[in-house]
Amino acid sequence: MEARDTRTLMIVLLVAAVVIAGGLTALIRFAIRTPGGRLTHRQGMRLVLWLGAVVPTILLFTLLVSELPAMRPLPVAPADLRVKVEGEQFWWRVTYAPPGQAPVVAANEIRIPVGRTVQFDLDGGDVIHSFWIPGLAGKMDMIPGRTNTLVARATKPGRYRGVCTEFCGLSHALMAFDVVAMPAAAFDAWLTAERRPALATATAHPGAALFAQYGCGGCHAIRGTAQAGAIGPDLTRFGARATLAAGVLPMTTANIAGFVRHPERTKPGVRMPAFPQMTDAEAIRIARYLEGLK
Structure with missing residues (x-):
């Protein structure tokens, strides 16, 4: 809803900018083509007053008053x-x-x-x-x-x-x-x-034992298993997500296996440790186990 209001404000400002630019263009054209001496000093000062002060003040004040309600946050009820x-x-x-x-x-x-x-x-x-x-x-x-x-x-x-x-x-x-x-x-x-724990069919996967063997449960939790780490992301429904590594990679077996072994290659500075001693076959088994957590 807030994004929609911002879009509406942007459209209003764009339309206003186009109108103002068009008005200025017309005024410049009029000034260039008007013969000298056609406007008196008094008429010129009145034109500057209205177009340079009164009209912009009215427009800006109207815009401010109309958009002030959009600055209030949405109300939150206890049941939300x-x-x-x-x-x-x-x-x-x-x-x-x-x-x-x-x-x-x-x-x-x-x-x-x-x-x-x-x-x-x-x-x-x-x-x-x-x-x-x-x-x-x-x-x-x-x-x-x-x-x-x-x-x-x-x-x-x-x-x-x-x-x-x-x-x-x-x-x-x-x-x-x-x-x-x-x-x-x-x-x-x-x-x-x-709220439910991970499916028993998923937790019985051969990759579950490797997950525990490499100490992944020291950082990650999977509800319904002995893995209860709280340092890293909860993986109970990992396989149901569309991406891995916080929106960086598509959820594929190869990407999961590569990230498990060498997360720093995808995310420099990440705190997750690398497992260069892990074989490709082991990484694939852990990846398939994680894919089944839905």
Whole structure:
């Protein structure tokens, strides 16, 4: 909704700029073609007063008054959904906190219901980040130790690209996310399913043992298993996401395997350790295990 209001304001300003430019062009043409002495000094001063002071003041005052309501944030009710987002180097920790229910933890992808107000509680987990969804809402800094809020409401289903707009390290430009706006009923069903542990068929995959053997559970959590790390992204529904590495790579087996072994090749400065001792076959098995987490 905020993005729509911004677009409307941009169109109004563009139309006003074109009208003003057209008026000035016509005035210049009139001044060039008008014979000297046609206007008296008094008439010239009156023309300057009206076109240089009175008319611009009225236009600017009208624009200010008409757009002041758009500067107010959307009202938030106690029953509205709250989503906590923490910026990390270089990914997004997402926690859904629906009223009266236990929180649900995810990462790098945000889902919201269409037509409902959502409050984003924004925090910087390590350094200053900035949260921006150009097609949906405004921009807000994420500062460690301080929670800023951003309120948004999607008016139609769709996928909105989000980015970090504050330099936060070597991979600042490789830190994106998607906001998926879903019909309200579909979102409620999705959030209910999101609470469940990972499927037993997925956790029984041969790659699960390798995941544990390489100590991946020290940083990552997978609900329903013994892996309960909280340093890195929660991977319980990893396979259901459209991208990996915070919006950088398509979700393919080869990309997952490559990122598991050498994350620094995709994201310079990332805190996730590399596993050069891991074989290609082992990386593929872990990748296929992670793909099954849906």
